[in-house]
Amino acid sequence: MDPIVKNRQARFSYAIEETFTAGIQLLGTEVKSIREGKANLSDSYCILTNNRELWVKNLHISEFRLGTNSNHLPLRERKLLLKKTELKKIEKTTKNVGFSIIPLKLYFNKKGLVKLEIGVGKGKKNYDKRASIKERDIDRETRKEI
Template identity: 40%
Template sequence: MPTPATTKLLAENRRARFDYVIQETYEAGIELTGQEVKSAKAGKIHLPGSYVVAQGEELVLLNADIPPYQEKNTPPDYDPRRTRKLLLKKSEIKKLIGKLHEKGTVLVPLRVYATRNLVKIRLGLGKSRRQYDKRELLKKKAALREMRRHRGIK
């Protein structure tokens, strides 16, 4: 991963870390149009509810919302939720497609960032969290927050 000084965070999918247990992360490029790149670099990209699926021999990002950069200068056929191809090495794609065929495994976008004038996406491979796991996680976070609050007062 590039150094933090050369990257600019454009969007983060915080809900994905809550809904899924992320086991591995991958970095990929996204095939975007010029208008989508401008919009993404302006921070207008929304990731919640988006996911990655395999279509043939490639991976595509679905339901990622990139609104138009300039509303009045938008082509009439522009679709903000169109399917976007992910750019990875062929060996990584085959490996991920094999893992996606396992039961319960999902590939979700975690964050989108710009590095050296390129828009990259960090993908998380994981499994869905059960409802009781989510409640337990919330309890742990609340306990940690309470401990920090008491430590700061003393």
């Protein structure tokens, strides 16, 4: 299950506490574009509505190159499909101040369905980001020595 699209900035900007795998409601041309790798998760985020539905916003899926006039809109809102218990858990954790729901990666599962891995976490402060950069550099140096 190699990710087709990965949000590399998410783990740097947020301290992810929990991850969930969600199905995503797509149109046919969107699936074809994702197969070609024409999707972008960098500015996307998720919103939990009042009637317990989870929507992903700003997920950019380019128009399918062979699509006709019935092609999809690249930045439309897409519904995420989760179990009720998972939605309750997400709702409970996001009620705490500062928690966000962030898409982490988009991939095809073994059955060929598009899945979106989302994470619930808190935004990091600048000093936390600097500390994670230092840790990464130290790990890189120790791997070089070995």
